[in-house]
Amino acid sequence: MPRSLTRTGVVILLAATLVAAAASVGLLLSRNTVVIADKELEVLAANAHTLASGLRYSDDTGEWHLDLPQVLASRFDPAYGRAFYAVRDGSGRAVLSSMDQMPGDVPIVLPNSTFEEPATFRLRRGGMVLRGLSIPVEIAGTPLIVQVADNVIHPDVVTDDLSADFLARVSWVILPVFVALAAVCFGTLHLCMRPIHLLSRRAAALSGANERLPEDETPDEIRPLVRAMNAALDRAERAFDAQRHFTAEAAHQMRTPLAVLKAHAELIQDRRTGALLDHDVTALERIVDQLLILAEIDTAEIAPSGTPVDLRALAEAAVEFLDPLAARQGVELVLDTPAEPVLVDGHEEPLYQAILNLLHNALGHSPAAGKVRVGVLAPGMVEVADQGPGVPLQQRELVFRRFWRSQGERATRRRGAGLGLAIVQRVADLHRGSIEVEDAPGGGALFRLRLPALAAAESAAA
Known part of the structure; x- marks a missing residue:
């Protein structure tokens, strides 16, 4: 099945663009997740170091105390339920904790461990999802583990929501860009296809x-x-x-x-x-x-010459030439011409031959005592009507073919080779005109030859 190159190209380009956009969004989403995770780790590390800087050991009581800024203390408030902390000694025992639910089986990084980087953990405990960080510190010569964690399903923890909504938010940006890109693709392909459309029109206009x-x-x-x-x-x-x-x-x-x-x-x-x-x-x-x-x-190869040719004079000459033949056949030639010349842009001899062949055809199909009417009309038309059998509708295109003759003509052995109307068709084509046939008023065939009229200024000059 033939396809539109423009439509096919647009579909392919848009499909490729859609795949590229989906891949780009996926990469952006992945990158966004990594950036958010790194940012969360930085926040957890900062909170852990702030906690470590607020740790104090009391020699009098033999206990650890924690002094926190008000903002951070509010963040770790057990009633808030968003963030938690724990301080553990080298054995893993919690010496300080923001609440009892802080898990005791989280990964422990000892100061004497070969792993010197902070350790992250993610656990589900008590209906919470904890994502946290453990860092080794040393306070007053005592090795400790400071742990901080966020409950990621807490309403105020929106980072996961931001990640989940990233695609939806980006789609509102991508959608108009995609529509604009589709318009650009269509316009570009239409521009690229213009030479092909121009060539098609030129090919259709080839005549010489x-x-x-x-x-x-x-x-x-x-x-x-x-x-x-x-x-x-x-x-x-x-x-x-x-x-x-x-x-x-x-x-x-x-x-x-x-x-x-x-x-x-x-x-x-x-x-x-x-x-x-x-x-x-x-x-x-x-x-x-x-x-x-x-x-x-x-x-x-007849091109518009700008030379005025008088159709009235050509019709009169053709009627005069064939009048003796018409008289021998008992057919009357009736000429109807205007008082003024009917000027067309063309070449005299081919146009004369066209009118002559139209008259020959009409005489060949006219009965004895019949009439053939020849009319010349402005701006550039010749009509020839006979009183013969006419041309059936299904044969009105065939009659202009070379050597075509109807079955009736063959049966009656009417002389002729089927070339006269083909000559008329060829002359009309050469002059950018047309020839058509229809039923004549009262019966018979009416042939109408249309030719390009001379411009008004040229007609006046002539």
Whole structure:
């Protein structure tokens, strides 16, 4: 199934960005956890050293006493239930404790241990989760262990909550950034795809035989494709040229034998046989002439010339030329033209041939005593209507194909090769115009040739 390159690129970029963002958030969260843990350890160590500095030994009572600043004393208040401390001697016996729940089986670091760094611990006791630190100290020559701990599930201990909420908080920052990034990705890809869209429009607009897609103006990534397409067009043009030259040469070679054959037909004593032969030869001559016209206009590259061509004059000339033929068939040619010239931008000879072939087609389908109406309308239109059988809807595109003939024409052996309307179509295309067929009022077929009108200023000047 064809896919949109822009949509595919945006999806891939956004997916990659989302993965990168998730990885970044994970790293930030991990880093945030480490930073918070280090900060908590620093706070615990500071509290432990403050406790150690407040320890006093009384020789009179033989007991240890603790003097703490009011802020720290409030922090270790048993009623508060947030922080706890204990001071243990070398044997692990608690000589001072903020409450009885302080566990006695926490890791002990003795002064004479080879481990000289503070030791951390984490325990669950009495519905609390204690995270603490033990540090070895020496007070008045006595080795002691000072332990401090925080109840991490206490409402005032928010560091874990901060860690847990980190992703949610960061998401509010990442979300608009992600949306902005999506817009940037789409805009960037749309900008990158612009040359491809431009090439598509240029390819669709190719009409002349020598027109090609520009290679120098294309990005490096698609230049090989453009080069390959131009090469394919070159091959197709060479093949078409060979066919066109063969058609033209064959038509030229047939002209002389047909002229000789027509001369011999005039010498035949039997007038009826001679007339039939002359009629057939005339039909063959017309086919040859049409082949030559097609070969000529196929090689033509007609660009807007700015030269005014009067459709009214061309229609009058075509009617005058075919009027004797129409009279022999018993068909009346009716010409309806405006008083003023109808000027179009084009080339006279191809346009004359187009109108002439429209009239030939109408005469070929008109019954005896019928009428063929020829109308010229501003700004640039020629209409030819006959009173024949008309063109069925399903055949209205086929009639402009080369050598196409309906089954009825084949059955009645009506002379013609199916080239006249193909010539009209080709001339219309060369002039950036159009040809269409519909039902004529009262029956028959109505062919309408539309051509680009000359600009108003040019018409006035003409």
